[in-house]
Amino acid sequence: MAGQDRGGFGDDELEEFYRAIEFRTEMARRPRVRPASNVSYPEHDCPTPEKIAYVSADAATAAILALSAGRRVQALSSYECVCGWWHLTRSHRR
Numbered sequence: 001m002a003g004q005d006r007g008g009f010g011d012d013e014l015e016e017f018y019r020a021i022e023f024r025t026e027m028a029r030r031p032r033v034r035p036a037s038n039v040s041y042p043e044h045d046c047p048t049p050e051k052i053a054y055v056s057a058d059a060a061t062a063a064i065l066a067l068s069a070g071r072r073v074q075a076l077s078s079y080e081c082v083c084g085w086w087h088l089t090r091s092h093r094r
Contacts, residue, residue, distance in 0.1 A: 046083035053085035054078070060086040 009017065046053070054060040060078035067073060067088075078086050 046081060046085070048081065048087060051087040053081075053083070053087065055085065057086055060088060063088060 052063070054063060057078060057080070064076045064078065067076065074090050076088050076090060078088055081087050
């Protein structure tokens with residue numbers, strides 16, 4: 001069977017594969033940076049401006065469902081902030 005293609009990967013393909021794995025590993029180790037938002041926030045001062053603001057309880061609930069879809073995540077809930085927007089939290093607010 002000499003001269004037949006044994007299938008598998010060539011050296012160049014393996015090198016490309018390993019470089020892709022190394023790149024993904026390095027990217028996974030980097031801290032995530034939230035991109036600047038084009039969302040306009042209300043004039044009120046928010047005590048937690050680092051949190052994402054949602055326009056309604058329904059929008060916050062949709063975000064919770066999207067974040068937890070297919071994953072095990074710590075329980076999230078939403079609350080209406082003094083700024084008038086809704087935020088997500090891991091703590092249980094009363």
